Amino acid sequence: MKRSDAATRWGLLGYFLKGSLALFLCGIAANFLGTLLGALIPQVISVTIDSVIGREELSSRNGWIVEVLGGREYLAGHMWLLAVLIASLALSIALFHYLRLYFNTRANQTMVRRMRDSLLSHIRRLPMSWHRAHRTGDVIQRCTSDVNTVSNFVSGQLVTLFRILILAAVSVVMMFLMNPTLAAVAASFVPVLIAVSYLFDRKMKRRFRECDEQEAVLSAIAQENFSGVRVVKAFGAERRERDKFERQNTYYTGLWVRIEKFLALYWTASDLFVSLQLMLIIVLGSVFCVRGELSPGDLVAFISYNTMLMDPVRQLGRIISNLSKAGVSIDRISEIMNAVEERQGGGELLTGDIVFDNVSFSYGDGKNALENISFTLPEGETLGIVGATGSGKSTLVALLAALYPPSSGTVTVGGQDISALPPSLVRSQIGLVLQEGHLFSRTVGENIALAAEDAGADEVREAAKIACVDENIHSFAKGYDTLVGERGVTLSGGQKQRVAIARTLLRHTPYLIFDDSLSAVDSDTDAAIRANLKEFCKGATTVIVSHRVTTVMHADNILVMDGGRIIERGTHEALLAAGGMYRKIYDVQMSLPEELAKEVRNG
Template identity: 50%
Template sequence: MENIQTKDHIKPRKGRGRLIWRFLKGSKALFILCMTCSALVSLGEMIVPQIIRITIDNIIGGASTENLAPVVQNMITSLGGAEALRGRMWIMALAVLVVAGICAVARYLFRVSDVKASERLVKNMRDTLFGHIERLPFQWHMSNHTGDIIQRCTSDIETTRNFISEQMTNLIRIGILLVMSMSFMFSMNSSLTLIAMAPLPVIIWYSLFFHRKFRKGFEECDENEGKLSAMAQENLTGVRVVRAFGRERYERDRFEKHNEYYTSLWVKLGRLMSFFWSSSDILSGIQIMLVVIFGVLFCLRGSMTSGEYIAFISYNGMLVWPVRQLGRMLSEMSKAGVGIDRIGYIMDAEEEKDPEGALTPPMDGDICFDHVTFAYEGSKEMLHDVNFTIPAGTTLGILGGTGSGKSTLMYLLDRLYPLPADCGKITIGGTDISKIALEHLRGNIGIVLQEPYLFSRTLRDNLGIAVRDLGDKELEAAVQAACLDETIQSFTKGYDTFVGERGVTLSGGQKQRAAIARMLTRPTPIMIFDDSLSAVDTETDAKIRTALEKRFGSATIILISHRITTLSKADQVLVLDHGKVSQLGTPEELSGQDGLYRRIMEIQGYSAEPETKEKESAADLKEVTAE
């Protein structure tokens, strides 16, 4: 099986930006509002230190207002001038409160819009991913671990959401803080500003250096989280097998070993991040210390006023925060980049598509396999030059050893696997199935797979999954045809019996009959039973075949089985041997020929009176049970 983790390093073909932009559908306006509110908060934070500086230098200190911006001078004049404001200091305090109030409202709107936008983003991502995965080819699903796909659709989505809602929305705020704080600082004292900026290139280089290390660490952690999820999913799904073979300790040790390795990766990454943040704190502390020391010296020399010094310290704090936030953004970007790439791998997978001008022809014609050759990706040839025709309305039995290609024939007929153009063709009523619309093709082919799958729902929900608004009469008729009616009547809750995950509460035979009943709720012109009677007794097998003959005599039926009694009433039987047609004929003809059919017939002790033998076997079984 191809491992999904091998493609983690591949960037999405559509690009991360375009992928995120697609997921932002329906939440863009909210994110814009979020960024606008963030910008208002930044502007308010810029204004408060200036109000404090003017209050200390111009109102209390009596310094001239000529060095202030014209807009500020006009505001002071309209309020009666600096002398009048000195006696009414409450006005300056009120100005600070008004700005703080605006910032508080902006912060509230920022949080509300951020939460709404991020939740809509997550919903859109989940809906888009789930819808896309549902339309991916069966071959893709068989090549990728279910647990890892789930991890990508949960953990990686959450990582992407956190980055966009917590980091991306602060971009404008960080930009405003950087530009405005540096411009205000330069306007107050250019020398001290240069001193304040000296450590910044080192901090930025330091952050970029660790960005690459973080990405590698997050990628490794995500890969192993996917493996751990896949391991847990497989064990939970196969819990009966694990317990039946007494493998609990082995599986637990195996899980704990990988979990310990996964934990060690996060501990290692945590140490790296701790070193990065502590080093960043030291560099930031040195920068603040330099500003405080040199700022005091400039004040003592008279090249800075007290108000300018206080404002400068405030702006320096604002300058340090976005620089440090930039480092956090880079580390989070590393993590989000890995998550987006992993999601992009799923989104880049090609969906099943109908050919241009897809046809919807009648599906009750002859089925023809015309020189079909097929091999699974990375495997040896499974079918070789298979050539046969199933006349409409007849029953074909297929017999063959394990791995002979019986199920593969049906997968190709239902286009669960596409048949390459140069490997023959399959036609229904003379129409190549590659030209038929998928929904039409699969809507007219009923198939019961070799391993019946029941959902964790009630029996009614499972049986009616193929038909919307299924009536009680249609449901009961399908259940009777599948010989499941007595089983359902024995359940206390009848059709409302909860079957558990994968139908765990039912026996193998009950699950097979439930799967058959589910398929029969939607009568189709083509019906496939892929070894779906193997878990039922021979008497029930005969009853189901008789019911099928009565109700669906005009349908084309394909029976795959290892049981000769199941194939005995078929119009013709196809025998496969290592992917090739070794025999084809009626059961009577094959029983008189040397070959696999006759050998299996002799091994199973099949006689010319199979129905009598089945009844005798059933009677013997009852006697043994009674004893």
């Protein structure tokens, strides 16, 4: 959506209301007609008491009802006609009531769907930096309970607000027509009730916001615990995690109890106030009746209208307090909707050399994860990157895949600055096998075909073969249709890595990055996969990140990283000859089996 649309709360609501506004209006119209018919009933009762049962003259206000039904004398003998009239009015009101609910529910569902769709497609397009800055539990809460709060506000409170305004307007007009003095007394209580509601609302606003924030913390704790259940159990941290959850849960519950106490106080006070008003109306009304300024029938009708006015006005408090709750929710949603999306695009081909020119990058924590990185990777060649853990290897390839823009310097492919290209275009051309590939709760086949939905079963199998995981998959009971994840099999670390490789290969991108993607497979399989890649990815420009020297030693060029900088570069032979860090890593890794053997012998 356009940023300007979401600039205000109402602007955003308007955007979400597209497609459901007409339905809401139909609901409001049905409500209006129902209310008008409802206002007729007290008039029928009034004229019946005064002129059909009693002997008062017919008035211009409601006398026509008697005339239409055949006149006083006729009606006095056929009272059931009045009963039928009231019953048909009630039936029509029920019909309009049904229509109101029907339109309102349909409108509500349409709106909720639109909100969820817009939020999800927007979130998908937000940059990594945004995702990194927001907790998953919090984002999920905004997409579920905040969406519900807002839609309940529109379909419940906002529509009720219209209903109250219609009811109040109709009843006040009727009351003034019957007795202006008494009507003025009745109406004078309304502003006081509204003022109290307003003050109440201001107090509630802060409390609801706090509750929402604490609910987000609570669901984030739960969500982290469920997704990290293996770590929690492996470290026996259940108790500590449970205590942490319980503490937060108690605090959160306490907040709600305080809110409920406050609500109870408000409702009791307002009950008292409304009873007081009713008492005054009855006393004053009776005085007017005795003085002959008000007929008994009109007093009964007046009391009906008074209830019609005060009951909904009392609800204003709840609506206004929900208004603040909805306001908080819509602000939380608009924070998401106002975040700037990544540019979309694709279809074009990237070709040429990859060039990092004096690139530095910081995750925003004050220190540089990459510093002055410069290198050229000619098209079609393979670059190896080795380095200690935390030296910035994953960060470097993340920049190359346009997951983050560099803080300074440029990354170009074929002379084009990739920060200037739509990130989706860059990613469609640069296949990245992530260090921590995530598998979804779908079948193995679907996990491989994740980014290439039109790929056939043969292609999926072919990719799996190159990644040396085809055999493993066949050993599962349902082969490629085996479910992965919570409800299915759990893949080993090495199997996961190879599924992730197959997933990337299937996209046939001209650039390939493997971020430590073979760390969990044994050396033989590592070599077999690399041999397959050489064959299959002929011509692809490849970056291989690894801790293992044997994995990168055949690359055309190798970078050695430390502390975010490139400290050595060259071919395997040149680096060995130079006798630097690379040589050291090589020696340690090559001699490791012997040393281990020695230890075993001595041990």
